[in-house]
Amino acid sequence: MFQDLPRPFFVLAPMDDVTDTVFRRLIAACAPPDINFSEFVNVDGLMSPGRPHILTKLDRAESEPSLIAHIWGINPNNFRSVADQIASGELAAELGLGSNFAGVDLNMGCPAKDVVKTGACSALINNHELAQDIIQATQAGLAGRLPLSVKTRLGYNVIEPDWFDFLFAQDLAMLSVHLRTKKEMSLVNAHYDELIWIKQKRDMLSPDTLLVANGDIMSYSQGLQLASKYGIDGVMIGRGVFHDPYVFASESPWEKLDYLERTGLFIKHLNLYKQWSPEPDKAAGRLNKYAKIYINGFDGAKALREQIAEAKTIDDMLDRVRDFQARSIINV
Ligand SMILES: Cc1cc2nc3c(=O)[nH]c(=O)nc-3n(C[C@H](O)[C@H](O)[C@H](O)COP(=O)(O)O)c2cc1C
Numbered sequence: 668m669f670q671d672l673p674r675p676f677f678v679l680a681p682m683d684d685v686t687d688t689v690f691r692r693l694i695a696a697c698a699p700p701d702i703n704f705s706e707f708v709n710v711d712g713l714m715s716p717g718r719p720h721i722l723t724k725l726d727r728a729e730s731e732p733s734l735i736a737h738i739w740g741i742n743p744n745n746f747r748s749v750a751d752q753i754a755s756g757e758l759a760a761e762l763g764l765g766s767n768f769a770g771v772d773l774n775m776g777c778p779a780k781d782v783v784k785t786g787a788c789s790a791l792i793n794n795h796e797l798a799q800d801i802i803q804a805t806q807a808g809l810a811g812r813l814p815l816s817v818k819t820r821l822g823y824n825v826i827e828p829d830w831f832d833f834l835f836a837q838d839l840a841m842l843s844v845h846l847r848t849k850k851e852m853s854l855v856n857a858h859y860d861e862l863i864w865i866k867q868k869r870d871m872l873s874p875d876t877l878l879v880a881n882g883d884i885m886s887y888s889q890g891l892q893l894a895s896k897y898g899i900d901g902v903m904i905g906r907g908v909f910h911d912p913y914v915f916a917s918e919s920p921w922e923k924l925d926y927l928e929r930t931g932l933f934i935k936h937l938n939l940y941k942q943w944s945p946e947p948d949k950a951a952g953r954l955n956k957y958a959k960i961y962i963n964g965f966d967g968a969k970a971l972r973e974q975i976a977e978a979k980t981i982d983d984m985l986d987r988v989r990d991f992q993a994r995s996i997i998n999v
Contacts, residue, residue, distance in 0.1 A: 669841055676702060677701050678901055699732045736768045736771050740787060754810065802839075821846060823850065890904065909960050
C-alpha cells in the first residue's frame with residue numbers, strides 16, 4: 668500500500684482526543700492527507716472488559732483516506748491478538764466497516780508521564796528487549812497481511828543513534844520520527860538536521876523502510892522543502908492543522924476565508940459529530956476545543972469563542988454560532 672503513495676506523501680499525525688473520525692473527515696473535506704492515523708488505542712485495554720469504551724477510537728468513515736490503526740501498550744501477547752484482529756478484518760467488522768485498515772503503527776514516542784511510567788511508548792526507547800518483543804508479536808499477529816510501522820522520537824534523554832540501528836533492523840514498512848527527544852517534549856524546535864544521519868542509516872540498513880519526518884511543519888510548502896532537502900519519503904503534520912485546516916492543500920485558501928466560511932466549518936464539524944456520536948450531548952467540552960481552530964481571524968471571534976465555551980450541549984453551541992452569523996449578516 669505504502670509503495671503506491673506519492674513522494675513526498677503527507678500524513679495527518681495522531682493526536683489523542685483530537686484526530687477522531689469526525690475531525691479527520693473535516694480535514695479531509697478541506698484537503699485530504701495521503702494517510703491518516705487513528706488516535707492511539709491501548710491494546711491491553713482492547714483485550715480487557717473495557718474494550719467497548721475505547722473501540723470507538725478506531726472508528727472511521729468509509730470515505731476517509733487510508734487509516735492506520737495506531738496502538739500502544741505493554742503486553743506483547745495483546746499486541747499479537749489485536750494485530751491479528753485488525754489484519755483479519757475482525758476488528759473492522761466489529762465496527763461495522765466494510766473495508767479494512769491500511770496498516771498498524773506502534774507508538775514508541777509518547778512522553779506523557781502516566782504512559783511512560785507503565786514502561787510503554789517512549790519508555791521503550793530505553794528497553795529494546797521489550798520493544799523487540801512487541802514488534803515481533805505484532806508482526807506475528809499481522810502475518811504479512813498488513814504493513815507495520817513505528818512512530819518514535821530521536822531518543823529518550825539525548826539523541827540515540829543506537830535506537831535507530833535497532834529500529835532499522837526490524838523490517839518496518841515505515842518509520843515516522845518526531846524530531847525531538849522524549850525529554851524535550853515539545854519545548855524546543857524540531858531538529859531537522861538529524862534527518863541527515865537517520866536517512867543514511869535507513870539507506871544502509873533498511874532501504875525499503877519509508878522515512879517520515881514530523882515536528883513543527885506548518886505548511887504544505889514547508890513539507891515539500893524538507894522532503895527535497897533531506898530526501899525523506901513522507902511528511903507528518905500535527906498541530907499545523909490547528910492553524911490551517913487546509914494545511915494539506917498545495918495552495919491553502921484559509922487566510923482568505925471570511926467569518927461565514929470559518930463559522931460554517933465549525934457548524935459542519937458539530938453536525939458531523941452529532942451524527943456520529945451515540946452520546947453527543949456529553950461532548951460539549953470536547954468540541955469546545957475545536958472552536959479555537961475555526962473561530963478566529965475575524966471581528967468578534969474571541970467573544971463568540973467565550974459564548975461557545977459556556978454552551979452545555981451541541982445544539983446550544985450551534986444556536987450560538989448561527990445567532991452570531993445572523994447578527995453579522997445584518998450588520999454588514
Ligand atoms: C493533543 C496532542 C495529542 C497527541 N497524541 C499523540 C498520540 O496519540 N500518538 C502519538 O504518536 N503522538 C501524539 N502526539 C504527537 C503528534 O503526533 C506529533 O508527533 C507532535 O505534535 C509533533 O508534530 P507537530 O509539530 O506537527 O504537531 C500528540 C500531539 C498533540 C498536540
